[in-house]
Amino acid sequence: MQPQPYTIRKAAPDEFAALGQLMVQVYSQLDGFPKPEEQPAYYQMLSNIGEFTQHPGVEILVAVSEKGTLNGGVVFFRDLQFYGSGGTATQEKNAAGFRLLAVSPEARGLGIGRALTQACIQRAKDHQLSQVIIHSTKAMQTAWKMYEKLGFSRSEDLDFMQGELPVFGFRLHLK
Template sequence: MNTTEFTIRNAKPEEYQNIGALMVKVYSALDGFPKPHQHPKYYEMLANVGELTNKPGTEILVAVSSEGNIAGVVVYFGDMQYYGSGGTATQEKNAAGFRLLAVDDSQRGKGIGKLLTMFCLEKAKQQQLPQMIIHTTNAMKPAWRMYENIGFKRSEDLDFKQGELEVFGFRFLL
């Protein structure tokens, strides 16, 4: 796993459209995850992910290869009221969160998801926030395992259902 060839930085507005397309591609390919025709509002949000940065403390972070290609992306929320999920997560105080982690298929297995996750944890520490909140689904088992290996713990109080899709909450205490 060679993550040294990737740099994490804030996405540039001119990259938002391509980032949205990457997210749509990644999420629509997940086995067991709703497809665009089943959840059009969700995929519209993914396609227009740049709009999330209009909320205070919200950043799109990208992992960029040495050639300048975006290999992965995540949306970081320094203020949970803008997190935008169902359930109780948006009511969490003194917490950061991240959502919509996506790694390009051609870049999987290189530690990019972990690199983005660790970067988010470091951002929260720098902001002196005591915990990180995330969600995942059964369709995202590789990410689920990665989060648990990093030290995230299941937090059933954050679980919710999005239509028929079960969404599972996790916490990391910083």
């Protein structure tokens, strides 16, 4: 088996701005996803991704290449009260979640999205939580296949509308 050409670790505060720029780039290029001018507050949140870490139990994980290039990231929530989504997810108990998974276009196909997802699942297990909650949109259906392979199931009770955009919930029950 090939060694991974990247490391998954907790982001350093001096990486937050670059990760925010990467997230804006990735999300604004998704077909069928609202553009910055349509949802400016959402893109402002992405730009300031580091602000999530002001809440307890919130971590930003990054994938960094051997050369130090930031190739992706995700925000992990040990407590869903800080998850910040619409719908009912923030009321889920004994649950972790993650949001805003992004992989740079140049690093796609290396397994970074899967590795970031698995790191979040492992953190939830480490905290002895019973489930992991995530949300996605139709524009991210490529990721849906990966989530389902990792054991996530669609959970319609977690669905909500973000303006005109339908957002779909997924749940992973941990053993």
